[in-house]
Amino acid sequence: MELPDPEAASAIGAASAVRGRIQVPGDKSITHRALLLNALAEGRAHVSGAGLGGDCRSSIACLRGLGVSVSRDGDRLTVDSPGSGGFEEPAGPLDCGNSGTTMRLLLGLLAGCGRFAVVVGDESLSSRPMGRVADPLRRMGARIFGRGGGQLAPLAVNPASLSGTRINVPVASAQVKSALLIAGLGASGQTRISQPARSRDHTEIMLAAMGARVEIDGAELSIEGGQQLDPVDVDVPGDFSSAAFWLVLGASHPDARLRIENVGLNPTRAGTLPVLERMGARIAIDANPAGAEPSGDLTVESSGLRATDIGGAEIPILIDELPVLAVAATQAEGTTTIRDAGELRVKETDRITATVGNLRAMGARIEERPDGMVIEGPTPLKGARLDSHGDHRVAMAMAVAASIADGESRIRDSAAVDISYPEFFGELGRVCAA
Ligand code: S3P
Numbered sequence: 001m002e003l004p005d006p007e008a009a010s011a012i013g014a015a016s017a018v019r020g021r022i023q024v025p026g027d028k029s030i031t032h033r034a035l036l037l038n039a040l041a042e043g044r045a046h047v048s049g050a051g052l053g054g055d056c057r058s059s060i061a062c063l064r065g066l067g068v069s070v071s072r073d074g075d076r077l078t079v080d081s082p083g084s085g086g087f088e089e090p091a092g093p094l095d096c097g098n099s100g101t102t103m104r105l106l107l108g109l110l111a112g113c114g115r116f117a118v119v120v121g122d123e124s125l126s127s128r129p130m131g132r133v134a135d136p137l138r139r140m141g142a143r144i145f146g147r148g149g150g151q152l153a154p155l156a157v158n159p160a161s162l163s164g165t166r167i168n169v170p171v172a173s174a175q176v177k178s179a180l181l182i183a184g185l186g187a188s189g190q191t192r193i194s195q196p197a198r199s200r201d202h203t204e205i206m207l208a209a210m211g212a213r214v215e216i217d218g219a220e221l222s223i224e225g226g227q228q229l230d231p232v233d234v235d236v237p238g239d240f241s242s243a244a245f246w247l248v249l250g251a252s253h254p255d256a257r258l259r260i261e262n263v264g265l266n267p268t269r270a271g272t273l274p275v276l277e278r279m280g281a282r283i284a285i286d287a288n289p290a291g292a293e294p295s296g297d298l299t300v301e302s303s304g305l306r307a308t309d310i311g312g313a314e315i316p317i318l319i320d321e322l323p324v325l326a327v328a329a330t331q332a333e334g335t336t337t338i339r340d341a342g343e344l345r346v347k348e349t350d351r352i353t354a355t356v357g358n359l360r361a362m363g364a365r366i367e368e369r370p371d372g373m374v375i376e377g378p379t380p381l382k383g384a385r386l387d388s389h390g391d392h393r394v395a396m397a398m399a400v401a402a403s404i405a406d407g408e409s410r411i412r413d414s415a416a417v418d419i420s421y422p423e424f425f426g427e428l429g430r431v432c433a434a
Contacts, residue, residue, distance in 0.1 A: 010414035010425060012402035013383070015432035018256035022427055024243050026051035026075060026236035027264045028420050030293065032101045033178070033206050034234040035059045035079060036109060039068045040185065041210060042083030045231035049262075050077045051239055053392075054419040055099035062106055065090040066115070079231070084113050084186060093118040093154065098125055098348060098390075098419050101175055103153060104133045108179030111142035112162040112186035120154045124348050124390060130155060133179045136167045140180075140187055162187035164225050167194070171343065172316040174199035177221065185212065187225040194220045197313040200269045202293070206232065209292050237264035237295035241393070242421045244272050244321040246431075249400045250300030251281035252331040258431060260298045262288075271317030272325060279305045279332055307334030307377060315340050320347075323355045323397035329375035330364040331404065338372035348419075349389035358386045358398050362405055383407030392419035399425070403432055 031051040036059060038045040050056065052075060060070045060077075067088030069080040096103040096119055103119055107130070110117050120126070131151035134144045140162040146155035164187045169176050172195045181203055184191030198219050207214050210229040215222045243263040250258040264270070265287065276283060282303045287296035305328060310318070318325070322341055329336035344351040356368040361384040365376035383405050388395035395416045402409035417424040 010399070010411050011408055012399055012411065013408045013434060014406055015253060015403045015434070016255070017433040018249055018253045018258060018403070018431055020431035021259045021261060022246055022431065023261050024238040024263060025053060025421055025423070027239040028053065028055055028241070029101065029174070029200060029269070030202050030234065030236045030264065031056045032059050032105060033202050034236065035063060035070065035077070036105050036182070037203070037206050037210060037229065038079040038231050039063050039066070039081045040084045040109065040182070041229035041231040042081060042086070043231040045079045046233045047077040047079065047236060048075070048234070049236040050075050051236065051420070053422055054097055055102065058095065058097035058099040059102045062094040062096060062102060065092070065094045084109070087113050087115055089115045090117050093120040096121045096125060098122050100125060100128055103130065104175040104179045105182060107133050107137060107144065107155065107157065108182035110157040111137045111140070111144065111183045112160065114159045116156070116158055118154055118156045126153045129346055132169070132171060132173065132176050136169065136180055137183055139167065140165055140183055140191070142183070164189035164191035166192045169193060169195045172197040172199045172219070174203070178203040181207065181214065181221065181223050184223040184225060185227055185229070190222055190224050192220070192222040197316050198268055199316040200266065202266065205292050206234070235291060237291070237293055238262045239420065240264050240270045241320045243298060244324055245396045245400050247272070247276055247281065247283060247298065247300050248324045248328045249403055251276060251283070251303040251305060252328055252404050254302050256300070256302045258300050262295055263298055265294045265296050268317050271314050272321040275308060275310055275314070275318060275325060276328065279308050279328060281305065305332035307332045307336040309337045311337070311339040311372070315343070319343060320393060323351050323393050324400055326355050326359060326366065326373060326375055327397050327401045330359060330366070330377050330379050330381060330401070332377045334377065336375045336377065339369065340371055342371040348391040349394060351391065351394060354387070354389045354391060354394045355397065358394070359401065361386065362401055362409070381405035383409040385410050385412070387412040388414060388416045390416050392416045392421065396421065396424055399428055403428065
């Protein structure tokens with residue numbers, strides 16, 4: 001077997017112009033949910049336009065371990081499930097790879113399903129906090145054991161009966177909320193969840209389409225146990241988080257025009273759009289209101305950017321885009337502040353340290369803060385040796401920075417992009433003129 005070379009680095013030079021039309025991969029968050037929620041329902045569902053990066057492939061592998069059939073024809077998946085009552089006891093550990101969404105949502109699914117299962121992940125995932133899901137599940141009666149006093153993977157889930165309860169989740173995390181909603185479906189009584197701020201609501205939208213009743217009052221939700229789900233066909237829009245790299249490249253480059261087609265525009269997810277607009281980005285939105293999730297085509301052009309403050313309730317709805325927003329901020333007039341974003345430190349890598357270290361190597365004026373960063377702009381960036389730290393979004397944010405920098409950059413472990421956007425470097429080469 002050939003092992004991936006962690007030293008493998010992509011060389012990226014300055015683009016003289018940026019032009020083209022782009023179709024981003026299917027939304028990763030929605031694809032995970034289309035797989036995991038349809039696995040809870042007995043019967044067949046089709047998922048069209050699925051994202052098929054490494055993270056979603058991890059969800060597929062875990063479901064197969066539970067006896068759910070997932071077949072693939074291009075980007076169309078067919079899920080055939082016996083329903084949550086018919087899962088097989090997995091013969092080996094369920095490998096979530098690099099995917100926090102897979103592991104956290106799967107814990108919610110496994111907690112009350114009556115089977116023994118072990119979940120494992122790669123080195124990065126094994127260091128990420130799982131207590132934020134496992135602890136509230138334990139309060140519902142789940143029997144979950146793991147490393148670090150039950151806070152870290154590998155985690156073993158023993159069969160248990162769950163009871164609904166009231167849970168205050170201290171972080172605005174869609175993964176935690178979704179895990180608790182999934183567990184709440186299989187629990188007796190009502191599960192009430194409150195979070196400090198709203199987070200992406202793809203789970204709530206899909207559960208409603210599957211016939212479940214979820215009561216929503218701002219950042220408070222409740223779900224009754226014992227509801228049966230109907231399988232639902234899902235047409236997955238393009239991933240906004242992947243589109244964000246092109247939006248920043250288009251807005252920051254002096255000679256650019258890009259059209260990004262069929263992008264998911266759920267407002268609890270696309271918080272980067274209003275931020276880029278207030279920074280002065282020229283983005284035209286051609287919205288398609290049809291479908292359970294809003295979507296549309298985005299056209300971005302070279303823009304004179306100005307600084308902004310990003311923080312508070314805005315953070316959960318743009319959390320994954322902060323590394324590339326920091327790149328935009330290096331090109332914006334004035335001081336951009338990103339605060340209340342300490343969650344970035346427990347992503348696939350510490351995205352604050354990784355972003356600040358890389359951009360500083362390129363000559364950016366950027367300071368690290370415990371919960372964010374402060375960036376002075378505009379600064380012409382210069383090519384440098386960069387490091388993805390094995391994080392797909394850091395790799396892509398730095399590739400955007402390299403495309404607007406003078407001279408050549410090298411990004412160590414650029415193959416990390418496979419997690420969410422395997423075609424990224426091919427597309428970058430296609431739209432950038434050398
Ligand atoms: C996700 C939620 C977010 C996000 C992650 C995907 C999801 O994580 O960062 O990439 O699909 O629910 P948190 O829920 O931990 O904020």
